[in-house]
Amino acid sequence: MSSVAVADPAYRASDIVNHFSRKPGLGATRSLCIGTESECSKEIPDRTKAVDSFDLRVQFEYNSATLTSLARANLDEFAKALSDPGLPTGSFLVEGHTDGTGSDAYNLDLSMRRAAAVVEYLTAKGVSTDRLLAKGYGKQRPIDKDPMSSANRRVETRLRTE
Numbered sequence: 001m002s003s004v005a006v007a008d009p010a011y012r013a014s015d016i017v018n019h020f021s022r023k024p025g026l027g028a029t030r031s032l033c034i035g036t037e038s039e040c041s042k043e044i045p046d047r048t049k050a051v052d053s054f055d056l057r058v059q060f061e062y063n064s065a066t067l068t069s070l071a072r073a074n075l076d077e078f079a080k081a082l083s084d085p086g087l088p089t090g091s092f093l094v095e096g097h098t099d100g101t102g103s104d105a106y107n108l109d110l111s112m113r114r115a116a117a118v119v120e121y122l123t124a125k126g127v128s129t130d131r132l133l134a135k136g137y138g139k140q141r142p143i144d145k146d147p148m149s150s151a152n153r154r155v156e157t158r159l160r161t162e
Contacts (some may be wrong), residue, residue, distance in 0.1 A: 010057045010074055016081035020090060020159055058118055058155040062101075065113035067121060075118060078157070079125035091131040093158045094118050100139045100147030112136030118155045133160065 056078060058071040067075070081087060096115030098107040115134035123129050144151040 010070070011077060013077045013080035013084060016078060017084045017086045020081075020087055056118070056155055056157050058114075059150065060114055060153045060155075062099075062150070062153070063110070065110060065117045067117055072121065075121050076125065079122050079127050082122070082127050082131065091133070091160045093160050094122075094132055094134045095141075095156045095158060096134065096136040097141055097143075097152055097154050097156070098139050099149060099152040100142065102139075104138055107138035108136050110136075111138045114153075114155050 057074050058067070060066070060071075061068070082090075082092075094115045096111035096113070096118075098111045098114075101107075102110075112134065113136075115136055119129070119132045119134045122132060139147060139152070142149070142152040143154070
């Protein structure tokens with residue numbers, strides 16, 4: 001009897017909802033500043049604002065825009081999160097990336113195909129196309145110092161603020 005391996009997702013839908021949701025206010029921020037008046041008068045950033053990006057952990061094989069089983073498991077959780085009442089109106093930029101192998105033009109096209117593959121998968125899972133915008137960055141934004149690293153072959157998502 002053969003069994004098919006099923007990958008567990010790297011995160012759950014609730015993790016995504018928590019990541020993008022505003023947390024309830026904890027009151028005014030208090031701080032002590034030791035420095036000049038001009039240094040201390042700068043506005044303290046509001047740390048209760050939702051974080052705008054989330055690593056979908058959708059990685060690809062070399063020269064491929066085909067979703068792996070782990071990528072699909074992670075995207076299933078993302079699709080569940082987008083149907084959660086805590087994220088009713090958020091729309092997302094789906095960013096495709098490549099490693100440093102190949103020409104700029106080829107990598108830009110490949111990164112766009114990767115982002116489009118994710119959008120296509122998510123829409124097949126019931127996510128409205130109005131909530132997703134695919135964009136390819138090619139090899140312009142590596143996350144690993146080594147431009148040839150497989151970690152750079154990925155798709156991330158970012159909450160659209162425009």
